[in-house]
Amino acid sequence: MTLKVYLSGEIHTDWREQIIEGAEGLDVLFESPVTDHAASDDCGVAILGAEPDKFWHDHKGAKLNAIRTRRGIDGADVVVVRFGDKYKQWNAAFDAGYAAALGKSLIVMHGPDHQHALKEVDAAALAVAETPQQVVQMLRYVMTGTLPG
Numbered sequence: 001m002t003l004k005v006y007l008s009g010e011i012h013t014d015w016r017e018q019i020i021e022g023a024e025g026l027d028v029l030f031e032s033p034v035t036d037h038a039a040s041d042d043c044g045v046a047i048l049g050a051e052p053d054k055f056w057h058d059h060k061g062a063k064l065n066a067i068r069t070r071r072g073i074d075g076a077d078v079v080v081v082r083f084g085d086k087y088k089q090w091n092a093a094f095d096a097g098y099a100a101a102l103g104k105s106l107i108v109m110h111g112p113d114h115q116h117a118l119k120e121v122d123a124a125a126l127a128v129a130e131t132p133q134q135v136v137q138m139l140r141y142v143m144t145g146t147l148p149g
Contacts, residue, residue, distance in 0.1 A: 003143055006076035006099075007032040008069070009092035010084030011040075015109070015132045019080070022136030026143050031072045033065060033091075040065055065091075073099050078142070080135055083110035083118060093121060100124035107135060 005028055007016045020030050034040045044051075044060025051057040069091075073079055079099035081092050099106045108125040109132070110118055122128045129135050137148045 001027065003028045003078060003139065004076045005030050005078045005080060005139065006072040007080050007082070008073070008095040008099075009080075009082035009109075010087070010089055011035040011037060012084060012086060015082050018132035019135050019139075022133060023139055026139060028139060028143070031076070033069055033072070069095060070098070073102065073104065076104060078105045078107060078139070080107045080109060081121075083108070083114055083121075085111060085113065096121050096124065107138060109135060 003026070007019065007030055011033070016030070016032055016035070023030075034043070039046075041058070041061055044062070044064045045057050047064065048060050051060065073095065076099075079095070081096040081099070083089055083092050096106060096108060106125045107127045107129060108118065108122055109129045111130055115122070127138055129138065140146060140148070
């Protein structure tokens with residue numbers, strides 16, 4: 001049976017590719033938000049028309065991206081949310097809370113520097129990982145019951 005995994009959060013590193021490559025051979029279907037930052041920011045005005053006010057420009061894009069994100073999370077068996085080091089990812093916090101509220105199996109991924117700031121998010125997760133390799137090992141265990149090594 002195919003496991004549907006939604007990869008949410010930070011878009012500035014290759015963590016998604018690491019998980020997808022590491023999960024080769026497993027029956028996993030991955031989905032994610034649009035990771036092209038400019039396309040994600042400008043999708044609303046590109047489709048619905050320009051906005052002179054930056055608030056409405058961002059508002060259109062955020063709402064359109066929310067449709068994609070909600071659909072992805074709603075259809076997922078497992079949601080992985082990565083919090084990166086460089087940017088404040090408020091959207092990632094929303095995605096984690098949304099997934100938890102729906103009762104989705106939530107894996108949160110971040111470095112040790114974020115442990116305190118994300119303690120409530122971590123508490124909603126079924127697992128907290130620091131690396132993409134740990135996420136792959138979790139997915140392999142869930143799918144096959146085998147441990148690493």
